[in-house]
Amino acid sequence: MRNMGEGLVLKGVSFLKRQETAFNVNMVRRSVENFAVSLVQQYQSIYLIALGANSVQIGLVNSLAGVGATLTALPSGWAIDRYGLKRTFFFGTIFMAVGALLFGLATSWLWTIPAMFIFTLAARVNQTSCPVVCGSSLVNEDRAVGMQLCDSLAAISGIVAPIVGAAVIAASGGMTADGIRPIFWIQFVVLVAEFGLVAWKFSNPSKRATPKRGLGMFEGVREVLSKGVAVKRFLLYQSIMTVPFFLNMIYIPLYAAEVKGADAFTLGGMATAALLVPLILSIPSGKLADRFGRKRVVYLCLPLYCLSLVLLAFAPVGASWMLIASGVFQGFYMLGMVTGTAMRAEIVPISLLGSWGGLLGLFGGVVGIIVPVSAGWIWNLAGPASVLTLLIAATVVGGTVLTTMPETLKMKREI
Template sequence: MISDLFKRLDRRFKVLLFSIGLQTWSSGLSAQYNQLYATALGANPVELGSLESVGGVVSSAFSAPAGYFIDRFGVKQMLLLGLFFSALVALIYGCALNWWMLIPAIILTRISMLLIMPLTDIIIIGVTSSGRRALAMSFSRVIWAIPALFAPYFAATVVSIFGGISVEGIRPLYFIQLAASLVASILVLVMLEPLPIQKTFSHHTSLTSGLIRGYRDLLRSERWLKHWLVALAVMRLGGISAPFIPLWIVQVKGADQQLLGLMGTLSVLAQILLQIPVGSLADRIGRKKVFLILRPMLYAGTLMLIWAPNHAVLALAGIFGAIGLMGPGGLSGIGGISFIPFITMYWESFPAEKRGMVQGISGLLDFIGSLASLLGGFLWSMGYMEIVLILPLLTDLLILVPIFMSIPEGLRRT
């Protein structure tokens, strides 16, 4: 099955497997240390939440024009912009001397997140047949996860060599990330053939009037878009806990960089083993059923993370996955695989020529993650740490799941 799938892959898919895999691996090196790095530079919990909030607000403002630029200049050009921003983020982090110097990096991080993976998924969906689409999405995640499997321990080794969890111990990770991001950018620039540009905006009008008219028509024509926006907004609420989970693991549960690395490694390993079977299953029995099978694992892992009486349970939480453990979307461990049928069904709900616009309007929801991060900072500083960790679980269970189940499956398998 895997060899047959690889032979059938479009060349553009293969280029993305390598280039985005390299970028994902390099970003994963520092993912568990960004908040620790900021606190080591002097940021307190409220300031840490404020950093995330500022980044989210700016990326939300950038999102709507981004949909216009994707439509006008094409997916490849905007993907390159995202990779360039990722390299710039690594440079800023590596050179930072105070926590406030991280503000532009936080902003650019959120903008690059808005561009890199969604645009990569748009290309994958666009060059893959509907009957193999979830499998192809899962296959891409497995290929990217294999090097990421070694990223936490590689990062932990680098941090240990340079002095442990401190500014000087973490800083070298960002220069490694910088080099890898530049290589990924060159690969995309030279080797990726662009998708055809399918224009939906009128470029004879001004940017502002074109945006207003384009997004107004989009909301009117796509009945289920509002449902999807609510579901995505709930996922953004994972931002309330994401900045603080490394602090919880290290400062409250007493873990060191080795255990932090073990949790990340086990999380990635679980996904490597199960992504492809899950993707194949989603193509056979449906996206919704597979989502419902896997999502409870994420809830169980989150509860383990909160309760964890010892380091063994923390490691088990890494396997199950926990909301916010590897980012705001709950993408860690077995439970995190539920994102594959979710995002595949999401992109399939819209025609190919509107997917850039859809990404633009959905990116506006970043402000919700910003507010969540700010709220999380205040709650954390007041001592309500467990509430910060449990709130994303409750909103996911009570709002996201019912909304997702109300959306028809297979609206547009093209």
């Protein structure tokens, strides 16, 4: 067993040594950012409730933030192709820190609107930039493993963060506005540290060392649509699968707290459990995806994610162990989405990955405007469990669309 562990470590070190500095530094950057995001994610909806919001107003805050993400999507993708990844990471990280600061200063749920708007806008810039690093610096045969390895390191910080958040909240007075507020101060400090890391260590990948300055924003989108393979179908798939991304973040913790009686430590345990699956299975699933294809791995993950929703729906009130078990299976959503991200990097030329990411962000942003507030109304009119039904339906439809996509593992593409 020890020799097997040493062998895995040596293979991991060998894998990292043959990758570009941009990829290795970005793994660390993403882990730092994931700690900052995971620190508050489970408690954000509870914070808004404590500040006086109801379920519809929580949806409204997130939908308005989605407007910011949508407006930023195409410009951020164009900026990546025109000015380079380092500058876009600068912008995204510093404004995420500003958003965290505004959250900490909020005294009413209305004051969280500008905080969420700025934070989500800036996070969209970094979310658009991050996959471009892997898409530009990894060869096809390494891409799924590389992305899953990056996800594993981010999962470690994400496992620690919710427990740290729960401990800080418990020490600060419990799940009240004043009890939750200190975790936003910590988030601000961590994001400032991430900015320093980007300034000190990050450099653009060699294939993108010279930004493509000739194309305008809409010209880049036209080239994506003309030179990419099945990009419209992938846009549809990604947009549908963005529905669980938003609702997992907003309404799953709220459902667990309000309907199933989860406390701060149970919510933290659910978030930690959800990250255990990517941490433990990311490398094996990446190897499977690099050997047998991306789609097969996604097909394995989606039913297990739906199982997490079934467990959550049928968990007795106060059954923390069942809620945490639901969290474990929720991790398969992220595992499948990371594998899908490898596909998205393989269907357009490398020089257009920024514009492609911006286009995906635009459609994801539209989903982010419509879905949270719609789910809030559904929650009120049809009951909290209806949101879980919506999640299962979106997953089934997304999986069906994926069956129409070509397998991308051996696909050749332009530089």
